[in-house]
Every structure is written in C-alpha cells, then in structure tokens.
Amino acid sequence: MRISSALLACSVLLAVASTARAESRIFIIANESDGYGVDQCLAKGDRCGASAARSYCQSRDFAQASSYRRVDPEEITGSVPKAAGNCARGACSDYVAITCQR
Template identity: 75%
Template structure:
C-alpha cells in the first residue's frame, strides 16, 4: 500500500512541476532597458520576467526571449497599426512555471 501511495505522490509532484505557460507580450521599449534585457534574454531581464510571472500567479520564469511574429500562431497586429514608435512588431516570450 505504501508503494502505491508513493507512486501517486510522485505522479502528483510531476504534474504540479509541469504546470507552465508561455506568455507572448509586445516588446515596447520604454527607455529603461528592461524590455531590451527581456528581448535579448540577458540576465538583467530575469527580475522583470519573474515579476511578470508572479503577477499572474506563477512562481518563477524559466525562460524569456525575443520571438519573431512568424513564430506566433494566431492573430498578430500588423506593424504600425496603432503604433507610433520603433519596435512595434517585436515580441517577447516568457515561460512561467508554478
């Protein structure tokens, strides 16, 4: 019986650790450099990515990087639509985990 409980516990732990989600957000340069850190995947973006994940009830950010609009399936607005600055067609993917 204890072996069965151990297996159930391991399966539950695996399912809990596998709970992750990728968020695609527009990279909007704001002059502070945080967006550029995220887009380049630099270490300086780790805090911003973690904060983003925590604001959505996740524990941590396991990765973050710039992605091309071609990598995104679904609707992505055309560059320049409702945008008046450079970089409107740039996106960042942040992978959050519980």
C-alpha cells in the same frame, strides 16, 4: 498479498510523482520600448531581464520565470499580423515569451 501491497505502493508513488511536476505556462507579451532598457534585456534573454520576467510571473500567481526570450511573429500562429503596414510611426513591436512555473 505482498505482491499486491508492492503494486499498490508503486501506484501511489507514481501518482505522487506525476502530481509533483511543475505546472508551466508561456506568456507572449508585446515588447514595447519603455526607455528603461528592460525590453532589450527580455528580448535578448540577458540576465538583466530575470527580475522583470520573475515579477511578471509572480503577478500572475506563478513562483518563477524559467526562461524568457524574443519571439518572431511567425512563431505565434495566426494571432499576430505581419509587420508590413501594421507598424505605427515606423516602429514595430517585438514580442517576448516568458515561461512561468508554479
């Protein structure tokens, strides 16, 4: 009886621990210059981009941004065309990955 109670207790603890893990999601967004410099903060991973990344996550019902960085189009498999010939007025958009957690 004691062994089965101990196994049950361990099973419950494992189930609780697995559900307690934070859900995370990576959002890929176009990093277009807005003239305020926020785009450079996000793309370079500078500290000044933390509030912008956090606001982006919170607007999507996530609690926080755990990371943000510039993403090369080659990292985004099949969804972003190559830069050659697809740049408007000679300016190509960069992309930023923001990882949000609940």
